[in-house]
Amino acid sequence: MPKVLSAAEIADFRERLIDAAERLFAEKGLEAVSLRQLAGELEVSPMTPYRYFKDKDEMLAAVRTRGFDRFAQALEDAYVTPGSAPQRATAVADAYIRFAFEHPAAYGLMFDLCDNQTGYPDLVRASERAEKTMTAYIRLLIDEGLAGGDPILIAHAFWAAIHGLVMLKLSGKLGPKIDFDTVRGVLFQALIRGVRPA
Amino acid sequence: MPKVLSAAEIADFRERLIDAAERLFAEKGLEAVSLRQLAGELEVSPMTPYRYFKDKDEMLAAVRTRGFDRFAQALEDAYVTPGSAPQRATAVADAYIRFAFEHPAAYGLMFDLCDNQTGYPDLVRASERAEKTMTAYIRLLIDEGLAGGDPILIAHAFWAAIHGLVMLKLSGKLGPKIDFDTVRGVLFQALIRGVRPA
DNA sequence: GTTCTAATTTTTACGATGTAAATTTATACT
DNA sequence: AGTATAAATTTACATCGTAAAAATTAGAAC
Numbered sequence: 335m336p337k338v339l340s341a342a343e344i345a346d347f348r349e350r351l352i353d354a355a356e357r358l359f360a361e362k363g364l365e366a367v368s369l370r371q372l373a374g375e376l377e378v379s380p381m382t383p384y385r386y387f388k389d390k391d392e393m394l395a396a397v398r399t400r401g402f403d404r405f406a407q408a409l410e411d412a413y414v415t416p417g418s419a420p421q422r423a424t425a426v427a428d429a430y431i432r433f434a435f436e437h438p439a440a441y442g443l444m445f446d447l448c449d450n451q452t453g454y455p456d457l458v459r460a461s462e463r464a465e466k467t468m469t470a471y472i473r474l475l476i477d478e479g480l481a482g483g484d485p486i487l488i489a490h491a492f493w494a495a496i497h498g499l500v501m502l503k504l505s506g507k508l509g510p511k512i513d514f515d516t517v518r519g520v521l522f523q524a525l526i527r528g529v530r531p532a
Numbered sequence: 533m534p535k536v537l538s539a540a541e542i543a544d545f546r547e548r549l550i551d552a553a554e555r556l557f558a559e560k561g562l563e564a565v566s567l568r569q570l571a572g573e574l575e576v577s578p579m580t581p582y583r584y585f586k587d588k589d590e591m592l593a594a595v596r597t598r599g600f601d602r603f604a605q606a607l608e609d610a611y612v613t614p615g616s617a618p619q620r621a622t623a624v625a626d627a628y629i630r631f632a633f634e635h636p637a638a639y640g641l642m643f644d645l646c647d648n649q650t651g652y653p654d655l656v657r658a659s660e661r662a663e664k665t666m667t668a669y670i671r672l673l674i675d676e677g678l679a680g681g682d683p684i685l686i687a688h689a690f691w692a693a694i695h696g697l698v699m700l701k702l703s704g705k706l707g708p709k710i711d712f713d714t715v716r717g718v719l720f721q722a723l724i725r726g727v728r729p730a
Numbered sequence: 731g732t733t734c735t736a737a738t739t740t741t742t743a744c745g746a747t748g749t750a751a752a753t754t755t756a757t758a759c760t
Numbered sequence: 761a762g763t764a765t766a767a768a769t770t771t772a773c774a775t776c777g778t779a780a781a782a783a784t785t786a787g788a789a790c
Contacts, residue, residue, distance in 0.1 A: 336766035337757045368747060379769045381749085390748065447640045447703050461705075483718065490700075490710055491719035495689075498696020502688075505645050507659075512688055520681065521689035528726030535737060535786045566776060577740045579778080588777065 347386050348396060350376055355397050359439040369393065394443070395454040401440040402460035408433045409467040419478040426471040427496060427522070434500045442504065445497065468493050475529075482531030491529075495521055545584050546594065548574055553595050557637040567591065592641070593652040599638040600658035606631045607665040617676040624669040625694060625720070632698045640702065643695065666691050673727075680729030689727075693719055 354375035358367045369390055370380040387393040412429035415422055434441040444461075451457045469489040475481040481488055499521060501507075503514050552573035556565045567588055568578040585591040610627035613620055632639040642659075649655045670687040673679040679686060697719060699705075701712050 338766065382768060385767065442645045445703060446644055487715055487718045490715045491722060494697035494700055494715065494719060495693045496696065497700060498694065499692035501699055502692055502695060505643060507643070517685055517688045517692065520685045521692060524689060524726030525722050526726065528722030528724065580739060583738065
């Protein structure tokens with residue numbers, strides 16, 4: 335009987351390929367990454383990746399999944415920061431923005447259009463994991479009496495605001511005249527004021 | 533001496549090619565559109581477009597430019613709607629969102645990452661035209677005493693919020709459980725309250 | 731009206747990509 | 761050792777962006 339790849343070997347190869355993909359994405363952008371190049375990075379023949387990923391879409395889904403898990407971890411680490419509710423909420427929002435700017439390629443991959451995340455349950459799990467903390471930190475504010483309303487709705491409102499601001503910055507739409515942190519201050523100030531119970 | 537293309541002929545060909553590109557983008561997505569296919573749509577040989585566009589990037593810039601001009605027109609039409617300042621501001625925001633959902637491909641092309649808009653002055657002009665109305669409708673609110681602060685900063689805060697919400701919806705991140713208009717209501721309510729002078 | 735000339739268009743060509751199919755290689759069991 | 765067969769590689773094909781060569785064509789000059 336022939337050699338059979340163990341689950342560990344398969345997982346290991348996939349990890350190494352995703353490593354290379356992350357590296358190439360960060361360096362040269364999404365467009366510049368091909369399965370053939372990734373095979374080259376692993377010093378393996380061009381078609382070998384197809385034994386470990388059904389197609390490019392599945393490989394991209396794996397990269398996105400890892401991105402979401404890293405992102406979720408960053409948010410969770412910020413969430414358990416000791417301090418008051420507003421301090422912890424600020425820490426989570428800061429972590430969100432810091433992640434986006436430290437890993438713009440990963441953030442873009444995770445949140446750009448062209449989704450196709452249906453059919454990749456692990457991607458869905460990772461993405462929901464990240465959303466969980468984004469709702470939890472809003473609940474802190476509500477529990478403290480600093481916000482009133484449906485935590486899920488408010489969380490999505492905050493998410494939209496942060497996401498939009500980050501995307502505008504990442505796509506260069508803010509220009510050089512508009513300071514990110516200043517807009518951010520105005521936006522958050524308004525949202526926090528606007529969400530306070532009457 | 534040989535035939536020489538008139539400016540009108542060049543403009544006409546470019547228009548027709550951009551028409552086809554818009555149509556194909558809307559139908560089959562960004563990935564599925566190639567200069568060769570567009571040539572096919574115009575019943576012309578595959579390389580002919582290169583006489584009218586330096587390369588694919590320049591063609592994409594032209595499509596984005598038209599998108600921004602249409603978008604700006606939609607905002608301007610809403611802006612001149614008769615009514616109170618809040619009514620007109622609402623009309624502009626509505627027009628923004630309606631455009632994004634009626635032309636998701638165009639919106640994505642305009643606002644997704646992968647910009648390269650440097651070097652395409654007409655694109656910059658069209659994009660600035662759209663931004664102008666987005667600031668103007670905020671000024672209406674300020675003049676009415678409904679908002680206080682720097683109009684440019686506030687406009688960018690509103691822009692980020694709308695853009696983020698639209699992008700979350702377009703990329704399927706809101707899921708089926710979260711109603712767009714409900715989140716939108718919460719977000720706008722909070723922003724408008726939060727931006728009111730003390 | 732024929733011929734010439736240069737702009738326009740088409741054809742051809744090259745490297746790269748995603749991926750399917752055929753082929754080769756290597757290993758575990760008899 | 762020999763063989764079945766999973767894994768890996770090689771080959772192949774359609775498509776892409778685009779450069780270069782070849783063919784076409786429309787007006788100027790005669």
